[in-house]
Amino acid sequence: MSYVITNDCDCCGDCADECAIGSITIGENIYVIDEEICVECGDCSYICDNGAIKKNQTHHI
Numbered sequence: 001m002s003y004v005i006t007n008d009c010d011c012c013g014d015c016a017d018e019c020a021i022g023s024i025t026i027g028e029n030i031y032v033i034d035e036e037i038c039v040e041c042g043d044c045s046y047i048c049d050n051g052a053i054k055k056n057q058t059h060h061i
């Protein structure tokens with residue numbers, strides 16, 4: 001489980017600057033969070049003006 005960026009992302013880049021461990025990078029169309037690195041601190045979710053970053057509730061096997 002980690003945070004995920006939804007299609008509400010407008011690619012402002014603020015979250016990538018905010019993530020202290022560099023878990024957020026630009027993807028094909030929107031910014032993406034590397035789930036392997038994210039420590040679920042929530043800082044990016046707090047800073048996103050578009051509310052595009054949500055906690056991922058789905059479980060990965």
Ligand code: SF4
Binds near residue numbers: 009
């Ligand atoms: S702060 Fe929000 S809108 Fe900006 S790049 Fe990150 S997810 Fe996208």
Ligand code: SF4
Binds near residue numbers: 003018037041044
């Ligand atoms: S929740 Fe924290 S560690 Fe995960 S991507 Fe956002 S700022 Fe980075």
